[in-house]
Amino acid sequence: MNRWKHASLLATAAASLAGAAPVPSAPPMLDNHRIAVERFGNDAPWYENRIPFFESADPRIDAVYYYRWSLFRAHQRDLGERGFISTEFLDDVSWQLEPWASLNDATGFHIAEGRWLRDRRYADDYIAHMYDGGNDRHFTDYMADSVWGRYLVDGDRPGVTRHLAAMRRLYDQWDDHFDRDKGLYWVEPLADATEYTISSIDASGGLDGFGGGQAFRPSINGYMFANARGIANIARLAGDDGVAETFDRRADTLKTTFQRDMWNPALRHFIDRHQRTTPYVTYWQPIRGRELVGYVPWAFDMIDDDPKYTAAWSHVLAPDELGGPAGMRTVEPSYEHYMRQYRYEGALAGGLRECQWNGPVWPFQTTQVLLGMANVLDHYRQSVVTRSDYMRLLRQYTQLHYQGSLLDLEEDYFPDTGRPLVGLARSHHYFHSGYVDLILGGLVGIRPSADDALEVNPLLPATGDPQALGWFRVQDVPYHGHRVAVTWDTDGRHYGRGAGLAIEVDGEEVARRATLGRMRVPVTRSDTPPIVRPIDRSVQLVRDRFPKGSASTGTNPENLHDAIDGRVWFFPQLGNGWSSDPTPAQQWYAIDFGKPVALARAELAFFADGGRFAAPSAYRMQAWNGRDWYDLAATADAPIANGITHARWTPVTTSRIRILFDQRANRAMRLVEAKLF
Structure with a gap:
């Protein structure tokens, strides 16, 4: 039994002792129909029987939560016989995989959001598509890990194990980016969906950085660790212990090598190392600054619970380092080429700014950092970051979704003002990040498990903290074939059902404690309902063909x-x-x-x-x-x-x-x- 599961059992036992509030006769209920109509208007029927419904003491978090479901809905493209996929851009871009318009860099976010839907078709179709030709490795990704994460929510064993062979093939194809001498993976930042990083700019002598700059990076190594661990877990579930042991060993070896060689003691951060020599940089040379990407491995629990490493989290809180006033910077201001604009669409300096990762705030990496921080707060012994920090940064991210009073998430932002940086039409309502997963897995604290149990540990600071929430409720969360609800009410006055934190399974309250903290309850796995797949016969992806x-x-x-x-x-x-x-x-x-x-x-x-x-x-x-x-x-x-x-x-x-x-x-x-x- 790992340390945090042991701790959770102790906390659950403590919650059942003296001090726990009495269980009310009936749990509170949200009016799903009313909320759906208020949030989605005439399109309410699509949401009413699909999404978990949520409310809290923070109306802006609530508004963005429902906006993100409308974003998810808008990005479901119906391919007809192939089912649905999630797109990154609403409309076509030149680098998408034709004819489907799929891109694989944000797949992890798409599946992590979609796993919380009661209608399992969208994630199921998408995963099948990506493992049947839809993933061309145009970018790095952590898809096997996200598929395992989906299983932790829905518990569908056949649904996750049927892709095992394809997962292994895709993993092995990345051997072409594995340096056997160093035992680490490398990637060109552009193929990591992060053009104009320190490694690519410096590899060009500061002149460019759109391409080039191949580097050993925390991102690709974190992804490959996560994918190896995911494949091992899925193989074990399928009864293939040999494959499980092989991929566990690959994950363990990669983790050991990464922590040994990619930690920079002077910067107290995980950083890139150059993988190619140019006139300006040399092979294995460390980059000369801190980047937000250094936190990505924590999103996958790749990093040991060691004070030496967790000290790195101080940089994302420091306003003169990675902690921008309006969002987390991708590169620190001390970097020579911080926020220098290299690319424009249209005439130079007269056109619109294009994408870069030399300082702007990106929801993509903001999501990953918040996922990593949630892991640190949930099961690391540390005092660098607090739950108050998590909520402050979550609210900061929430604010990025607003353009005045309009909700419209774009590609990237100025870290000092929060204004959108890329002013292109394609940027509107961009699905290159996650949010629902941060609310349900972080704020509410649902920690999905492969066991027949449900664990809840809300990442809220104690009452009295400026970032505290007086109350929240989420209901109709699908979990292992059941419907789960979680309610927090500081003093019991909002819902009138008693103070504290409560868990319900299928409408029945099964656990309660008077204060915030971890609870773990048994949930016997139940069969998931079959997926209904009507086929749209009129859809056409290729112009000039029938239909x-x-x-x-x-x-x-x-x-x-x-x-x-x-x-x-x-x-x-x-x-x-x-x-x-x-x-x-x-x-x-x-x-x-x-x-x-x-x-x-x-x-x-x-x-x-x-x-x-x-x-x-x-x-x-x-x-x-x-x-x-x-x-x-x-x-x-x-x-x-x-x-x-x-x-x-x-x-x-x-x-x-x-x-x-x-x-x-x-x-x-x-x-x-x-x-x-």
Whole structure:
């Protein structure tokens, strides 16, 4: 038994002794329907039976929590037969993997967020896609670790073990980035999704740094340690002890080598070492400054509980080091090229700033550091960082989601002001980080386990601390086939059900303690419900192939394709879907499948902005009989804006479907997506 599990059992026993508040007769309940409608409007049905519902004494944390679920929803791209994936950018970028628009650098965040959904399809489809050609190693990642992390929540043994062979193949492919002499992994920072780091800038003599600068880095070595440990755990679960022992040994050896050779005593930090000699740097030379990436290994429990190492956490708290006033700096201000702008989109200095990691705040690494800090606070013996520090930095990160009163997370930020740095259209509502996982796993303190147990240890400071929370509640959290809720109420007055911390399983309160602290309760594993996978027959990822879209107006090929590209979002900053002209009043959009297809229902998504675009006042579904269009006898919902409109009919087999719209006066219409099943 490891040390923190032993400690948790002791804490649980203590909670059951004198001082624990009496168990109330019935737990408090949040009104999921009311909250979903308030937060998501007409799109509420997508969320109501999928997400855990949360509230706290901090309304800004609450708002960002629900915004992040809308971000997750917007980034689910339907690939048809291949199911759903999570995208990083809402729209296309030139470096994505075609035709799916997948990128693997943020996969760990995507799966970590999606594991908390009661609808397991999204994470399940995504994992299957990435292990079946969707991960081209364009970037480094820790996907095997995140898949194991998903299992810790859902407990689905077949779901995690079926990818073991693919995990091993992918891991071994990274041997091309393994230096056998040093026993460490290296990577070009650009392929680590972190262009313009100290290693790449210095390798160019300060002239550039977009490419080059190959280095042994805390990130890739942390990821490969985590993936090896994940594969070992999954192999053990599958009964393959030989593979488990092999990957445990690889993880242990990498950890020992990393801690010995990548710790810089002078900087008191884990740092890069150059992997290639250039006219400006030499092989194995350490970089000349501290970077935020040095904390990444703690996100995977790679670092020993040693005061020598945990002393590094002081740098992220120091305002003249990595602790910026508006966010955690990726490089310290003492670095010669700190915040120097190298890249612009458009004319030099007259264009918009491009991405760099020489000082800006990145939600990507902010998430990783907060995950690492949560581990340190949960089970390390140290006094460098406190729960108050965690909550302060979490609130600082929360604030980055706001552009004035608007919620819109972008790529990176100025560390002194918190204003977005990259002003490009692609940056809006960027899914390159995590937040829900920080709330549920950090603030609420749910520590998922492979055992038949649930452990909760909220990372809140004691009452009276400026960063304390007087109360919170989360409910409908999926865990090992059950629904879990956790409630904290400092004095019992908010919920009126008694003071303290309480855990519920399937609506029944099973544990309570009067103060904040660790609790561990048995949760017998239950079967997870089967995943339902309806297939959208109208989706098309490759332009000019069937299915094809056509329309009465707005016939630009890209405009036509956008209504069947598998993407649904309603953010006004980035247009998405087929946009009609405002006249004539009656218009149509048609889908040609190129072959007979059996269809019985439709999901139509309409966008409205209170100005140019409005949902139609009415619509009709039609099918092609080989000669003419005819009306389907559909049971059709009235059209709604910024949500899903449903239509159903007796199944028909047809090669074409057409939707006729009655547009509202002086308004254009945007059909975000037409899905046919």
